[in-house]
Amino acid sequence: MIFTKEGSLIIVSQEEISIERFLEKLENEYAKLKNENLILDLLSFSELTPYNVISFLEIARKHKENEQSFVLVSDKVSYDDIPEEINLVPTLQEARDIIEMEEIERDLGI
Template sequence: MFIEKKENYTLVSSNEDSFSDFFTAFSKMKEAYKSEHLVLDISKNINITKEEFLLFLSDGKKKHDKSFVIVYNIANIDDLPQNFNIVPTLIEAEDILEMEAIERELGF
Protein backbone atom coordinates (compact mmCIF):
# COMPACT_ATOMS: atom_id res chain seq x y z
CA MET A 1 0.00 0.00 0.00
CA PHE A 2 1.23 3.46 -0.89
CA ILE A 3 0.07 6.56 1.00
CA GLU A 4 0.55 10.00 -0.51
CA LYS A 5 -0.54 13.26 1.09
CA LYS A 6 -2.05 15.60 -1.50
CA GLU A 7 -3.09 19.22 -0.98
CA ASN A 8 -6.71 18.48 0.00
CA TYR A 9 -6.77 14.73 0.59
CA THR A 10 -4.77 11.59 1.22
CA LEU A 11 -4.37 9.13 -1.65
CA VAL A 12 -4.08 5.47 -0.73
CA SER A 13 -2.98 3.24 -3.62
CA SER A 14 -2.98 -0.52 -3.55
CA ASN A 15 -0.07 -2.70 -4.56
CA GLU A 16 -1.52 -5.87 -3.10
CA ASP A 17 -2.69 -8.77 -5.25
CA SER A 18 -5.84 -9.62 -3.33
CA PHE A 19 -8.70 -7.68 -1.82
CA SER A 20 -8.20 -9.41 1.52
CA ASP A 21 -4.59 -8.21 1.77
CA PHE A 22 -5.53 -4.68 0.73
CA PHE A 23 -8.49 -4.42 3.09
CA THR A 24 -6.42 -5.74 6.01
CA ALA A 25 -3.71 -3.14 5.35
CA PHE A 26 -6.30 -0.39 4.90
CA SER A 27 -8.10 -1.33 8.12
CA LYS A 28 -4.86 -1.01 10.08
CA MET A 29 -4.11 2.48 8.77
CA LYS A 30 -7.54 4.09 8.45
CA GLU A 31 -7.74 5.26 12.08
CA ALA A 32 -4.67 7.43 11.56
CA TYR A 33 -6.42 9.19 8.67
CA LYS A 34 -9.92 9.49 10.10
CA SER A 35 -9.80 13.30 10.07
CA GLU A 36 -8.76 13.51 6.40
CA HIS A 37 -10.48 13.14 3.07
CA LEU A 38 -9.46 9.77 1.60
CA VAL A 39 -9.23 8.53 -1.96
CA LEU A 40 -8.54 4.81 -2.42
CA ASP A 41 -7.04 3.88 -5.76
CA ILE A 42 -7.55 0.14 -6.04
CA SER A 43 -5.37 -1.80 -8.45
CA LYS A 44 -6.99 -3.28 -11.52
CA ASN A 45 -5.23 -6.54 -10.54
CA ILE A 46 -7.63 -6.94 -7.63
CA ASN A 47 -11.05 -8.40 -8.37
CA ILE A 48 -13.63 -7.10 -5.91
CA THR A 49 -17.14 -8.37 -5.32
CA LYS A 50 -20.12 -6.20 -4.42
CA GLU A 51 -20.04 -7.58 -0.88
CA GLU A 52 -16.38 -6.63 -0.52
CA PHE A 53 -17.09 -3.07 -1.72
CA LEU A 54 -19.82 -2.78 0.89
CA LEU A 55 -17.22 -3.30 3.63
CA PHE A 56 -16.07 0.26 2.91
CA LEU A 57 -19.53 1.69 3.67
CA SER A 58 -18.97 1.29 7.38
CA ASP A 59 -16.16 3.84 7.24
CA GLY A 60 -18.42 6.64 8.56
CA LYS A 61 -16.52 9.51 6.95
CA LYS A 62 -19.70 11.38 5.92
CA LYS A 63 -20.85 11.84 9.50
CA HIS A 64 -17.48 13.45 10.28
CA ASP A 65 -17.73 15.83 7.30
CA LYS A 66 -15.00 14.01 5.41
CA SER A 67 -15.08 12.55 1.92
CA PHE A 68 -14.27 8.99 0.96
CA VAL A 69 -13.91 8.04 -2.72
CA ILE A 70 -12.82 4.80 -4.34
CA VAL A 71 -11.14 4.75 -7.75
CA TYR A 72 -11.76 1.46 -9.53
CA ASN A 73 -12.71 1.36 -13.18
CA ILE A 74 -13.97 -2.21 -13.34
CA ALA A 75 -16.86 -1.88 -10.88
CA ASN A 76 -20.50 -1.89 -11.92
CA ILE A 77 -21.71 1.13 -9.96
CA ASP A 78 -25.33 0.28 -10.70
CA ASP A 79 -25.00 -2.62 -8.24
CA LEU A 80 -23.84 -0.37 -5.39
CA PRO A 81 -25.76 2.06 -3.15
CA GLN A 82 -26.22 5.58 -4.57
CA ASN A 83 -24.39 7.23 -1.68
CA PHE A 84 -21.28 5.18 -2.43
CA ASN A 85 -18.54 7.21 -4.13
CA ILE A 86 -16.84 4.99 -6.68
CA VAL A 87 -15.40 6.42 -9.88
CA PRO A 88 -13.19 5.13 -12.70
CA THR A 89 -10.46 7.83 -12.59
CA LEU A 90 -8.52 9.92 -10.11
CA ILE A 91 -9.70 13.13 -11.85
CA GLU A 92 -13.31 12.14 -11.17
CA ALA A 93 -12.43 11.37 -7.54
CA GLU A 94 -11.03 14.88 -7.16
CA ASP A 95 -14.25 16.25 -8.71
CA ILE A 96 -16.30 14.35 -6.10
CA LEU A 97 -14.14 15.84 -3.33
CA GLU A 98 -14.80 19.34 -4.68
CA MET A 99 -18.55 18.74 -5.02
CA GLU A 100 -18.81 17.39 -1.48
CA ALA A 101 -16.83 20.37 -0.14
CA ILE A 102 -19.34 22.70 -1.82
CA GLU A 103 -22.25 20.71 -0.37
CA ARG A 104 -20.76 21.01 3.13
CA GLU A 105 -20.31 24.77 2.68
CA LEU A 106 -23.95 25.07 1.62
CA GLY A 107 -25.10 22.96 4.58
CA PHE A 108 -26.26 19.84 2.72
Protein backbone atom coordinates in the same frame (compact mmCIF):
# COMPACT_ATOMS: atom_id res chain seq x y z
CA MET B 1 -0.13 0.68 1.36
CA ILE B 2 0.92 3.82 -0.41
CA PHE B 3 -0.37 7.18 0.86
CA THR B 4 -0.15 10.16 -1.49
CA LYS B 5 -1.16 13.55 -0.08
CA GLU B 6 -2.67 15.95 -2.63
CA GLY B 7 -3.86 19.19 -1.08
CA SER B 8 -6.92 18.42 1.02
CA LEU B 9 -7.04 14.70 0.20
CA ILE B 10 -5.07 11.49 0.51
CA ILE B 11 -4.97 8.83 -2.19
CA VAL B 12 -4.52 5.34 -0.77
CA SER B 13 -3.25 2.66 -3.14
CA GLN B 14 -1.88 -0.84 -2.71
CA GLU B 15 1.26 -2.84 -3.31
CA GLU B 16 0.55 -6.34 -4.62
CA ILE B 17 -1.86 -7.43 -1.90
CA SER B 18 -5.35 -8.87 -1.92
CA ILE B 19 -8.42 -6.68 -1.55
CA GLU B 20 -9.08 -8.31 1.82
CA ARG B 21 -5.57 -7.45 3.05
CA PHE B 22 -5.95 -3.91 1.67
CA LEU B 23 -9.16 -3.46 3.68
CA GLU B 24 -7.52 -4.92 6.80
CA LYS B 25 -4.55 -2.52 6.49
CA LEU B 26 -6.92 0.39 5.91
CA GLU B 27 -8.86 -0.46 9.06
CA ASN B 28 -5.57 -0.62 11.02
CA GLU B 29 -4.48 2.80 9.69
CA TYR B 30 -7.92 4.41 9.87
CA ALA B 31 -7.33 6.36 13.09
CA LYS B 32 -4.59 8.32 11.28
CA LEU B 33 -6.82 8.94 8.24
CA LYS B 34 -10.23 9.67 9.74
CA ASN B 35 -9.87 13.45 9.47
CA GLU B 36 -8.80 13.45 5.82
CA ASN B 37 -10.71 13.23 2.54
CA LEU B 38 -9.84 9.80 1.14
CA ILE B 39 -9.62 8.32 -2.33
CA LEU B 40 -9.04 4.57 -2.40
CA ASP B 41 -7.37 3.66 -5.67
CA LEU B 42 -8.54 0.14 -6.51
CA LEU B 43 -7.59 0.34 -10.20
CA SER B 44 -4.67 -2.07 -9.86
CA PHE B 45 -6.81 -4.93 -8.57
CA SER B 46 -7.25 -7.25 -11.54
CA GLU B 47 -10.35 -8.90 -10.11
CA LEU B 48 -12.88 -6.88 -8.16
CA THR B 49 -16.50 -7.74 -7.44
CA PRO B 50 -19.42 -5.75 -6.06
CA TYR B 51 -19.00 -7.76 -2.86
CA ASN B 52 -15.40 -6.52 -2.54
CA VAL B 53 -16.57 -2.92 -2.92
CA ILE B 54 -19.44 -3.37 -0.45
CA SER B 55 -16.90 -4.54 2.15
CA PHE B 56 -15.82 -0.86 2.40
CA LEU B 57 -19.35 0.25 3.38
CA GLU B 58 -18.74 0.43 7.14
CA ILE B 59 -15.65 2.62 6.73
CA ALA B 60 -17.47 4.79 4.17
CA ARG B 61 -20.30 5.37 6.66
CA LYS B 62 -17.90 6.23 9.49
CA HIS B 63 -16.01 8.61 7.26
CA LYS B 64 -19.12 10.46 6.13
CA GLU B 65 -20.31 10.75 9.75
CA ASN B 66 -16.99 12.49 10.39
CA GLU B 67 -17.86 14.95 7.59
CA GLN B 68 -15.06 13.79 5.30
CA SER B 69 -15.24 12.53 1.73
CA PHE B 70 -14.62 8.87 0.89
CA VAL B 71 -14.38 7.78 -2.75
CA LEU B 72 -13.45 4.42 -4.29
CA VAL B 73 -11.91 4.28 -7.76
CA SER B 74 -12.44 1.21 -9.93
CA ASP B 75 -13.48 0.56 -13.49
CA LYS B 76 -14.29 -3.10 -12.84
CA VAL B 77 -17.51 -2.65 -10.84
CA SER B 78 -20.55 -0.63 -11.85
CA TYR B 79 -21.90 1.92 -9.38
CA ASP B 80 -25.34 0.44 -10.18
CA ASP B 81 -24.27 -2.75 -8.35
CA ILE B 82 -23.43 -1.14 -5.01
CA PRO B 83 -25.29 0.89 -2.34
CA GLU B 84 -25.68 4.63 -2.93
CA GLU B 85 -23.76 5.27 0.29
CA ILE B 86 -20.53 4.34 -1.47
CA ASN B 87 -19.01 6.81 -3.91
CA LEU B 88 -17.53 4.74 -6.74
CA VAL B 89 -16.04 6.29 -9.87
CA PRO B 90 -13.93 4.90 -12.73
CA THR B 91 -11.09 7.47 -12.65
CA LEU B 92 -8.94 9.32 -10.15
CA GLN B 93 -9.89 12.66 -11.70
CA GLU B 94 -13.59 11.96 -11.11
CA ALA B 95 -12.77 11.09 -7.48
CA ARG B 96 -10.94 14.41 -7.08
CA ASP B 97 -13.94 16.20 -8.60
CA ILE B 98 -16.38 14.53 -6.18
CA ILE B 99 -14.26 15.54 -3.21
CA GLU B 100 -14.07 19.11 -4.48
CA MET B 101 -17.87 19.25 -4.89
CA GLU B 102 -18.45 17.75 -1.43
CA GLU B 103 -16.05 20.26 0.14
CA ILE B 104 -17.98 23.11 -1.51
CA GLU B 105 -21.27 21.66 -0.22
CA ARG B 106 -19.86 21.40 3.32
CA ASP B 107 -18.55 24.99 3.13
CA LEU B 108 -22.00 26.17 2.04
CA GLY B 109 -23.75 24.09 4.70
CA ILE B 110 -25.66 22.01 2.16
